[in-house]
Amino acid sequence: xxxxxxxxxxxxxxxxxxxYADIRWVKRQxxxxxxxxxxxxxxxxxIDEGYGIRxxxxxxxxxxxxxxxxxxxxxxxxxxxxxxxxxxxxxxKEKVTFGAYPAVHARxxxxxxxxxxxxxxxxxxxxxxxxxxILLQSPKIKFAQSSxxxxxxxKLFVNTEGSEIEQSFIESGGFLETVAVSGMATQKRSYPIxxxxxxxxxGYEYIKELNFPENAxxxxxxxxxLLDAPTCPEGEMAIITDGYQTALQVHxxxxxxxxxxxxxxxxxxxxxxxxxxxxxxxxxxxxxPLVNISADATLAxxxxxxxxxxxxxxxxxxxxxxxxxxxxxxxxxxxxxxxKKESNATMRAESxxxxxxxRMTNINLEPGKPSLEELxxxxxxxxxxxxxxxxxxxxxRLNFQFGTEIAWEIKNGKLGRAYKNPVYHSNTPYFxxxxxxxxxxxxxxxxxxxxxxxxxxxxxxxxxxxxxxxRFEKITVGVxx
Amino acid sequence: MITPDxxxxxxxxxxxxxxxxxxxxxxxxxxxxxxxxxxxQVHQHMSDEQQLIYFRVAIDGRxxxxxxxxxxxxxxxxxxxxxxxxxxxKIRTHGKKDIPFFLPLHTLTNVYYPETAHFSPRARVxxxxxxxxxxQNLKIKFSGNFYNGLTQYAVISPQGKxxxxxxxxxxxKFIATQLDASGYAARTSYDINQLNPKQxxxxxxxxxxxxxxxxxxxxxxxxxILEPQAVADIIHWLNYIGFGAKSVVExxxxxxxxxxxxxxxxxxxxxDSGADKNTFILPFDFEGxxxxxxxxxxxxxxxxxLCDSYYAGLLKMKSNGHANFPDDVDGPxxxxxxxxxxxxxxxxxxxxxxxxxxxxxxxYINGFLNTHKALMTGMTRDGTFLIKxxxxxxxxxxxxxxxxxxxxxSRIKHISKERALIADHLEALGSVxxxxxxxxxxxxxx
Numbered sequence: 001x002x003x004x005x006x007x008x009x010x011x012x013x014x015x016x017x018x019x020y021a022d023i024r025w026v027k028r029q030x031x032x033x034x035x036x037x038x039x040x041x042x043x044x045x046x047i048d049e050g051y052g053i054r055x056x057x058x059x060x061x062x063x064x065x066x067x068x069x070x071x072x073x074x075x076x077x078x079x080x081x082x083x084x085x086x087x088x089x090x091x092x093k094e095k096v097t098f099g100a101y102p103a104v105h106a107r108x109x110x111x112x113x114x115x116x117x118x119x120x121x122x123x124x125x126x127x128x129x130x131x132x133x134i135l136l137q138s139p140k141i142k143f144a145q146s147s148x149x150x151x152x153x154x155k156l157f158v159n160t161e162g163s164e165i166e167q168s169f170i171e172s173g174g175f176l177e178t179v180a181v182s183g184m185a186t187q188k189r190s191y192p193i194x195x196x197x198x199x200x201x202x203g204y205e206y207i208k209e210l211n212f213p214e215n216a217x218x219x220x221x222x223x224x225x226l227l228d229a230p231t232c233p234e235g236e237m238a239i240i241t242d243g244y245q246t247a248l249q250v251h252x253x254x255x256x257x258x259x260x261x262x263x264x265x266x267x268x269x270x271x272x273x274x275x276x277x278x279x280x281x282x283x284x285x286x287x288x289p290l291v292n293i294s295a296d297a298t299l300a301x302x303x304x305x306x307x308x309x310x311x312x313x314x315x316x317x318x319x320x321x322x323x324x325x326x327x328x329x330x331x332x333x334x335x336x337x338x339x340k341k342e343s344n345a346t347m348r349a350e351s352x353x354x355x356x357x358x359r360m361t362n363i364n365l366e367p368g369k370p371s372l373e374e375l376x377x378x379x380x381x382x383x384x385x386x387x388x389x390x391x392x393x394x395x396x397r398l399n400f401q402f403g404t405e406i407a408w409e410i411k412n413g414k415l416g417r418a419y420k421n422p423v424y425h426s427n428t429p430y431f432x433x434x435x436x437x438x439x440x441x442x443x444x445x446x447x448x449x450x451x452x453x454x455x456x457x458x459x460x461x462x463x464x465x466x467x468x469x470x471r472f473e474k475i476t477v478g479v480x481x
Numbered sequence: 482m483i484t485p486d487x488x489x490x491x492x493x494x495x496x497x498x499x500x501x502x503x504x505x506x507x508x509x510x511x512x513x514x515x516x517x518x519x520x521x522q523v524h525q526h527m528s529d530e531q532q533l534i535y536f537r538v539a540i541d542g543r544x545x546x547x548x549x550x551x552x553x554x555x556x557x558x559x560x561x562x563x564x565x566x567x568x569x570x571k572i573r574t575h576g577k578k579d580i581p582f583f584l585p586l587h588t589l590t591n592v593y594y595p596e597t598a599h600f601s602p603r604a605r606v607x608x609x610x611x612x613x614x615x616x617q618n619l620k621i622k623f624s625g626n627f628y629n630g631l632t633q634y635a636v637i638s639p640q641g642k643x644x645x646x647x648x649x650x651x652x653x654k655f656i657a658t659q660l661d662a663s664g665y666a667a668r669t670s671y672d673i674n675q676l677n678p679k680q681x682x683x684x685x686x687x688x689x690x691x692x693x694x695x696x697x698x699x700x701x702x703x704x705x706i707l708e709p710q711a712v713a714d715i716i717h718w719l720n721y722i723g724f725g726a727k728s729v730v731e732x733x734x735x736x737x738x739x740x741x742x743x744x745x746x747x748x749x750x751x752x753d754s755g756a757d758k759n760t761f762i763l764p765f766d767f768e769g770x771x772x773x774x775x776x777x778x779x780x781x782x783x784x785x786x787l788c789d790s791y792y793a794g795l796l797k798m799k800s801n802g803h804a805n806f807p808d809d810v811d812g813p814x815x816x817x818x819x820x821x822x823x824x825x826x827x828x829x830x831x832x833x834x835x836x837x838x839x840x841x842x843x844x845y846i847n848g849f850l851n852t853h854k855a856l857m858t859g860m861t862r863d864g865t866f867l868i869k870x871x872x873x874x875x876x877x878x879x880x881x882x883x884x885x886x887x888x889x890x891s892r893i894k895h896i897s898k899e900r901a902l903i904a905d906h907l908e909a910l911g912s913v914x915x916x917x918x919x920x921x922x923x924x925x926x927x
Contacts, residue, residue, distance in 0.1 A: 034810050039576030040543065043567045044808035047560065048533075048550035063527035067550050080528050087516075087602035088526045091610050125572050143731040147810070181732050184853060188733070265519045268624035268656050268663075270908075272844065272862075353529045390849040392881075394860040399881055399927060401858050403850055423850065425881070425927055456517050456626050456907040457529060479858070479883040479926040480700055 001025045005069065006051070006158045012078055013055055014160055018085075020098055021055035022159035024310060026352035031117065034147040035128040038136065041145070043121070050352035053081045059095025060088035065353040097337050101313060103162035108307035110169045111300065112203030116150040119204045124148055127212065128174075134216035135178045140224045142186075143179040148172075148207060149197040149450070151462075163312040171303055171462065172206045173199030173448060176216055180223035187226035187420060189219045189405055193244050194387055199448035199462060200301045222406060225418055232407045232422035234478025238382030238436070239424060240375060240471045245404055246365060247447040247465035248388045253428040254286075254293050255363040255463070257397040258320050259346075260329035262358075264338060270456050272395025275428065276326060281339060284326040287432030292366035293321040295330055297345060302362035302464030303448035306348075310356035313345035320363070324433070332358050350459035357455050362446065362464035368438030372469050375437045377413035379471060384408040384415060385422055401425035401479070424477045431472055439468035483510065483532075485645040488635050491552060495536065495561050496641055501568060503639035505580040507535040507767050507807055512598070513630035515907065516605045521613040521622045526602060535767075535807040536564035539639075542577025543568050546807045581790045581800065583636075583769040586644040589762055597649035597673040598631040605629070612682040616657060621686050625654040628907060629673055632761075636769035644765045650906050653678045656863055657689035662876070664688025665841050665863035667710065669904045669912075671761070688841060688864035692876040698867065698925075700880065704837035704894070705923040706830060706868065711840045712820065713903035713913040715886055716751070718848035718857055720815045720911075724753070724777050725803070726792035727812025733852045735887055739783035745890035747781040748823065753815035755802065760817040760912040761904055770802035772817065781891075787813040816911035823896025827917050830895045832871035834919065838880075839866040839873070848886075855886040858926070883926040895919035 006023050013021040027049040034042040050067035062085025066077045128146040135144035151171040158164050175197045177190045192198045192210060200206045241249060257274040261267060276284065287293075297315035299305050306315050311333050320328050329339060330346040335358060347356040370378065390403035403423040409416035446466045453460055488508055496504040510532035517525040534557065535548040545567025549560040605627045616623050629651040636644045651673035657664045666684035668676045707715075719735075728734035735744060755772025756764040766772050768790055776784040788796065789804030792813060803813035831839065841864030850856040858881060865877045897917035904912030 032808060032810070035574070037575065039574045040572075040578070042546065042808060042810050043544065043570075044546035044548070045560075045563045045567070046548045046808060047556075050550065061524070061526055063525070065527075065529060067530075067532075077528075084514075084526045084528060084602045087606045088523045090603070091606045091613070092522045094522060121567065121570055122572060125570065129572070129574065143733075179731050179733060184738065186731075186733050186853065265622075265624060265658075266524055268519055268658065269517070269626055269654055353531055355525050355527055390847040390858070392845045392847040392858045392860065394879060394881075395844045395862055399860060399879075401847075401881060401883070401927070403847075421851065423883075456515065456525075457513065458908050480924070 001156050003156065006156060009074060009078065010158050010160055016082060018055045018057050018160065020160055021053065022157060023051055023053050024352055025051045025156040027154045028351055029152040031150045032147065033124050033128060034145065035132045036145050037143060038129060038132055052352045053077055054355065055081050055085055056096055056098055057082060057085035058089040060085050060092050061096065062088060063355050096334055098334055099337065101161060101333065104165055104308060104312055106165045106307055108167045110201040112170045114204040115170065116172045116204040117152060131176060131212035131216045134213060135176060135220050138220060138224055140180045140182060141178055141220055142181040145177045146212065147197060148174040149199060157310065157312055159312055165308045165312060167307055169201060170203055171199050172202050172204060173197035174207060174210060176212055176219055178220055178223050180227050182227045185227055187223050189223040190387055191215045191219045193447065194389060194405065196450055199303050199450050200446065201303055201305055202301055226406060226420045229418045229420045232419035232477065236474050236476055238379055238471060238473050239475045239477065240379065240382065240384045240469055242384065242386040242469050243443065243445045243467055244447055245385055245388050246467040246470050248391055248402065250293065250363055250365050250465050250467055251449065252391060252393045253397055253400060253431065254321065255360040258329050259358045260331045260335040263329065264335060267454065271454050275396040275398050280326055282327060285324055285433065286321050286326040286429060287324040288435045289323045290368055290438055291321055291324045291432050291435050294319050294364050294366065295361050296364055297361035299362040299446065299464065299466060302446050302466065303462040304361035304464040309345040309347045310349050311343065311347040313343045316344050318344045330358050330360065348461060350461055354459045357459065359454065359461045360452060360463040362466055364466035365438060365470065367441040367444045367468050369440055370437060372439040372443040375439050375469065375471055376410060376415065378437065379410045380412060382410040383422060383477060384410055398428050400428065422477065423479055424475050425479065426475055431475065434473045435470055436473045437471040444468040482633060485635065485643055489643055492637055493641055496637060496639060500565060501538045501540050503539040503580040505537040505639055506637040508635040509533045510633045511630060513628060513906065514602060515626055515628040516602060516609065517626045518609065519624040521616060523606065536561045537580050537807050538564040538568040539578065539580045540568040543570065544578035548808060578791055580639050581768050581770060582640055583638050583642060583644065585642050586765050586771060588645050589756060589764055592648035592671050592758060592762060594649045594672045597629050597651050597671065600629040600651065600673050608678050612678060615682065616686060619686060621657045621659050621689055624656045624658065626907060627653045636765060636767060638769050644769045646762065646764055648762060650761060651676055652906055653681055655682050655685035657685035659689055659693065662689050662692035663863045664692060669902055691866065691873060692864065695876040695878045697878050698880065700925045700927050702922040702924050704834065704919065704921050706834060706837050706839045707918045707920065708841050709901035709903055709915045709917060710842040712915045712918055714843040714846055716818055716820065716913050716915060718846050719855060719886060720818060722848045722852040723855060724787050724815050725813045726786040726788040726796055729786040730792060730795050734786065735853055735855045736783050736786055740785065742783055743781050744783045744887050745778055745781045746893050748893050748896055749778050749781050749890045750821040751778045751818060752776045753787060753818050755817050757817055757819060759819060759902060759914040763816045766802045766804040767806050768804040770800050770804065772802040775801045787815050789813045818913045820915040822898050822900050822916045824898060825895050827897040827899050830897055830917060830919050831868060834868045834871060837868045838877060839868050841865065857886055858883040880925045881927045882924060884924040889920050889923060892921040893918055894921050
């Protein structure tokens with residue numbers, strides 16, 4: 001990208017009298033390879049590139065974007081962003097508070113060993129076809145999908161404060177999914193997560209770490225086993241959620257409600273509000289004393305990691321829940337002054353044509369003391385719930401219901417038989433206050449979700465969750481018929 | 482706007498290459514302007530212009546896909562090469578993919594309104610200003626959005642035929658709030674002059690004010706009146722888990738093995754029809770095939786799934802023109818779903834209710850619980866009311882349902898004569914044209 005062009009755009013905006021402006025140039029590449037029942041379902045590459053102009057004029061925001069880098073087109077977009085800001089200013093009674101931040105000059109590139117875009121497509125396809133073949137090694141398996149996803153994102157951020165930040169990210173991931181069928185009954189198992197790829201800020205080495213060939217037989221066999229498994233028992237009981245289900249639980253019932261823009265009402269029209277209203281800040285008992293949740297944009301490998309957010313603020317680690325007490329929000333330069341704080345750097349946009357929003361970075365449940373084995377051994381009766389299957393939570397993030405692909409009986413500290421179709425529901429503070437154990441760092445894993453939805457137009461963000469399995473007491477399993 | 486002639490001039494040379502068996506091209510462009518507001522302040526105000534050019538290259542049954550957002554010669558060439566390279570990979574796999582030919586398709590007219598496509602930020606704000614003042618007088622704050630724009634899309638076939646369509650769109654959505662009460666209303670149209678923002682705002686405010694005092698109802702089975710937005714929220718999930726051919730091939734769809742068999746009550750007829758102007762038209766699919774009218778459920782009987790050329794081959798059917806974007810892995814989906822209306826006016830349905838819950842819309846439905854039964858869960862939101870003897874008795878605190886929609890659709894008592902177009906161009910492509918439903922014994926679980 002031509003930095004001089006972006007700088008000259010900033011100079012033009014300054015000359016027009018904007019109070020603040022930033023321009024983000026973004027170039028994204030995405031490669032998806034998907035094998036479905038031994039045939040290539042998708043073999044695609046996408047690239048896009050453009051810039052977004054965000055400006056504050058007379059206390060109100062305007063945003064426009066473009067993908068044509070010619071003088072006339074840029075001039076038109078600058079004019080459009082100003083026109084939009086003037087229109088905002090004409091209706092808004094309150095002006096945006098947007099304090100100055102120091103200028104930053106920085107370069108950052110995420111770590112990786114093997115550039116996934118340098119690995120041949122043949123290698124990737126053979127890998128998927130091989131694992132797909134393993135999944136299909138039973139007549140009961142009717143459907144097997146193996147997928148890989150690779151992303152490369154290059155960004156350049158400049159603003160009227162003089163910041164100039166270049167960042168580059170490589171992400172890799174994949175997943176397996178298989179459906180076993182018997183008559184009209186079907187059961188699905190996935191690895192390592194369901195519905196989409198598990199991703200990391202890493203290179204092709206992470207695909208090797210995921211080790212599809214080793215996990216495919218288990219995924220296949222469990223799907224078949226579930227066809228004849230009994231339906232999950234219902235009632236109030238202890239549950240231990242596996243890593244991915246705990247990650248989803250953290251995502252939906254902690255990550256979203258601590259977004260300060262939601263709390264202030266910015267997302268009422270789409271994603272909703274939050275039960276963690278301002279008067280609860282710093283004193284609300286969110287969970288049991290065992291519960292420590294942080295937002296860490298510096299976590300190695302997390303897909304919510306970066307050096308600077310899309311407002312030019314340095315990445316941070318922030319404690320959100322400390323010993324069960326709600327202690328902090330995810331904030332931005334505009335929202336942080338409401339709680340008399342500085343931004344903790346969580347503003348991100350999906351791409352050049354989106355407005356940055358307060359987004360989860362890596363929202364992590366800090367590990368506890370017992371090993372997973374000790375946690376299980378310490379549980380007299382309950383269920384070990386693995387791999388999310390369904391998820392739903394209300395617009396304030398209180399009433400939730402989750403389903404997982406499989407439940408394992410826990411009896412006298414040992415895992416027993418498998419159950420199908422487990423579902424549990426609860427209320428966020430009740431659930432986290434009933435957290436009675438979190439497994440230690442040996443089973444702590446960084447999950448990466450590529451599709452966290454927020455904003456209008458909708459933006460899908462990559463967010464991370466470092467968690468280990470956790471136990472919750474007296475949780476209602478099953479639903480009223 | 483980019484004209485069909487400009488598309489031909491730029492893109493046709495690519496399909497003449499000798500290196501591939503067949504080449505197809507898809508173009509999709511959206512220009513969008515959004516005034517998003519919260520607390521009666523416009524807090525996110527933007528213009529977005531995005532286009533995608535997809536190359537599909539077929540060689541010996543292998544398909545390579547690459548896409549870019551740039552019409553720059555260099556970028557187009559590089560993208561084309563990436564698609565070509567992918568199709569050239571000599572890897573043995575099962576199943577062959579192809580790019581179908583198609584006959585020229587006529588562009589539908591009277592769906593593009595220049596004023597709608599180019600309505601200015603200032604003009605949107607002027608309309609909102611008056612509504613915000615009305616709200617202020619009642620101590621109500623508004624969240625929502627007001628948007629307008631245009632969509633253009635085209636498919637170029639391997640023989641060089643071009644299918645082209647454009648349309649304008651506008652939408653407005655209000656969530657009126659006061660304390661913990663909220664009320665929702667939204668409108669969408671091809672023509673911004675048909676939106677009637679004031680009417681929508683008044684409806685949202687009325688719902689909000691009634692919701693100031695809410696009662697708790699225990700979780701149990703209740704009769705429900707689902708307004709069109711709530712019905713559309715459910716149909717969206719039916720589409721995702723069951724109407725497309727991929728879910729039928731996977732045998733996870735509620736249509737699997739049920740063709741010609743009863744799956745709901747006989748009052749239910751649902752179909753997808755790409756050229757029906759009651760929805761935002763998409764008259765041809767992303768393989769350039771005419772989107773046929775496909776009955777998904779006809780008088781309660783399961784119909785055919787939505788297919789593209791690939792899944793049609795697997796199911797030994799003919800494509801009915803429902804190919805998704807070339808790099809999409811969800812398979813064919815319905816983008817123009819219509820539910821047939823009934824006989825009773827909507828008001829009469831409410832008046833006829835002795836005791837029922839009126840639901841404006843749902844939040845965060847999930848339909849993966851049991852896809853064979855279309856078992857779903859979700860929360861009510863922004864306007865849930867207890868109806869007694871035909872009148873709103875009180876507002877109700879939001880509740881969670883967990884229900885098999887096939888079973889619920891077997892307990893439909895009334896379907897309204899009136900239907901509404903439900904679409905959100907800020908969330909996803911596609912629209913639903915649906916009536917209000919009265920369903921008996923809907924299962925609320927928490």
